[in-house]
Amino acid sequence: MVTFTAIKDLQAHLESIRKKNQSIGFVPTMGALHEGHIALVKRCLTEHNACVVSIFVNPTQFNNPEDLEKYPRTPARDARMLEEAGCHALFMPPVEEMYPFLRQAQNPGQALPADQDPDIEKEKWKKVNLGMLDKVMEGAHRPGHFKGVIQVVSKLFDIVKPDRAYFGQKDYQQLAVIREMARQLRYPVEIVACPTVREPDGLAMSSRNVRLKPRERAVAPKIAQVLFKVKELAKSAHDISELKKFAVEELNKEKLFTLEYFEIADARSLLPAKDLSVPAVACVALKLGAVRLIDNVLL
């Protein structure tokens, strides 16, 4: 595996791959890798000779500076895991490489206002209209988060120019937002959705899980248990408000949870589902101690 920190070096390497007529698969991550990330890499390797992984803790998608500061960073371990998985190229740019004009000290966790950004011509992500996709659920609770996501993913797509890019269903709304961004900006990339990888007790794998204290980790599987119970109930009980009431009550029974939202959304529009005649997704976000966790299940 070759590791790059500079865009031009990565691009020179990718150019040599394309000259050999090989396709390129891409897995963007924020590092602190776990088996969920590695599943994306393995899927990528079944479809491409060249698998590029990026590790970049993107400051513009964190609406909470403390979350950004505390985000786990384990680069040496990540590199070992990727090497073992068979990844070809790792891209780990420093913040200045991705955002030459981001004055992080004055503006933590935020992009420069558009009119101050000399790179504005390249900022095509600003033209993307996400409609309601970034207004509901995560969008409502993490203002600006999805703007940061499409900003960094479009920059990464421009740099890597992948044939396919792999994303986890764990971040269901992010997947929908990225699909829409790729569609509107006409990126010639296929977005591949990969299933959520879970711990044996059901907890969705997440880089943030390592920040859970033992007693928090002990109750965390309840999130997935409630989601799976809702999925089971949805087979016979079709009243969405009943299902939501059940889930909210169950989650609120756990004193360590501070529920942000539980929603049953139309799996396409992500607007609250009216009934279960269309594919729907049950999504949850909650704080467990200092750690914010999300999970979802398709109904």
Ligand code: AMP
């Ligand atoms: P992150 O590093 O958390 O930004 O995640 C990078 C990619 O890995 C995203 O596409 C996530 O949806 C995906 N991912 C994170 N956790 C999981 C998981 N438990 N199962 C499957 N994919 C995941």
